Amino acid sequence: xxxxxxxxxxxxxxxxxxxxxxxxxxxxxxxxxxxxxxxxxxxxxxxxxxxxxxxxxxxxxxxxxxxxxxxxxxxxxxxxxxxxxx
Amino acid sequence: xxxxxxxxxxxxxxxxxxxxxxxxxxxxxxxxxxxxxxxxxxxxxxxxxxxxxxxxxxxxxxxxxxxxxxxxxxxxxxxxxxxxxxxxxxxxxxxxxxxxxxxxxxxxxxxxxxxxxxxxxxxxxxxxxxxxxxx
Numbered sequence: 001x002x003x004x005x006x007x008x009x010x011x012x013x014x015x016x017x018x019x020x021x022x023x024x025x026x027x028x029x030x031x032x033x034x035x036x037x038x039x040x041x042x043x044x045x046x047x048x049x050x051x052x053x054x055x056x057x058x059x060x061x062x063x064x065x066x067x068x069x070x071x072x073x074x075x076x077x078x079x080x081x082x083x084x085x086x
Numbered sequence: 087x088x089x090x091x092x093x094x095x096x097x098x099x100x101x102x103x104x105x106x107x108x109x110x111x112x113x114x115x116x117x118x119x120x121x122x123x124x125x126x127x128x129x130x131x132x133x134x135x136x137x138x139x140x141x142x143x144x145x146x147x148x149x150x151x152x153x154x155x156x157x158x159x160x161x162x163x164x165x166x167x168x169x170x171x172x173x174x175x176x177x178x179x180x181x182x183x184x185x186x187x188x189x190x191x192x193x194x195x196x197x198x199x200x201x202x203x204x205x206x207x208x209x210x211x212x213x214x215x216x217x218x219x220x221x
Contacts, residue, residue, distance in 0.1 A: 001092070005141070012134065015103050019111070021111060028116060030173065031119060034119050034120050041163075044155060045131055045134050052142060068158055071162040074169065082169075
């Protein structure tokens with residue numbers, strides 16, 4: 001079961017590579033923010049599965065903070081974009 | 087048995103995540119990319135977290151955290167997608183040339199045409215409300 005968790009964590013983290021290409025090549029800021037939002041969700045899942053693999057409960061809080069603050073980051077970016085402060 | 091369920095759920099979630107990542111990379115438009123990102127989180131992240139819940143049990147340390155992250159993502163991700171799409175539309179990010187409908191622009195154009203053709207209907211509620219307040 002632990003090996004399954006590690007394999008899924010590595011596979012989910014590997015999906016951040018195409019999103020990173022979109023972050024680098026996105027024509028507008030919105031493209032980059034969308035890709036960053038998806039990337040942070042993937043990172044949260046990978047961290048949670050790695051915590052289950054390694055048996056370290058302290059990494060669970062990292063996943064919680066990543067998933068909640070990626071949302072906050074997207075909201076803040078969109079507010080700045082919408083009021084044309086950027 | 088539990089391991090088979092965990093592997094099946096994780097594989098389904100990973101397949102959806104892969105399709106979402108390819109969609110974010112390949113879609114022609116920021117709005118299509120927002121749609122792919124939202125599908126990626128709803129259909130790709132939740133099965134993996136449910137797999138962790140099934141594998142560890144819902145009252146264990148990792149299972150409860152996975153459930154918490156799943157609920158958080160399910161509540162929070164549509165809000166972020168909506169705010170991003172709204173910001174992209176308001177800052178004038180161009181649509182893909184093959185797009186067939188822009189209902190927000192149609193509505194704004196219709197409202198502008200209505201006010202330009204006959205300025206009386208928008209002003210009608212104002213005097214009526216002030217008259218009602220005077221009485």
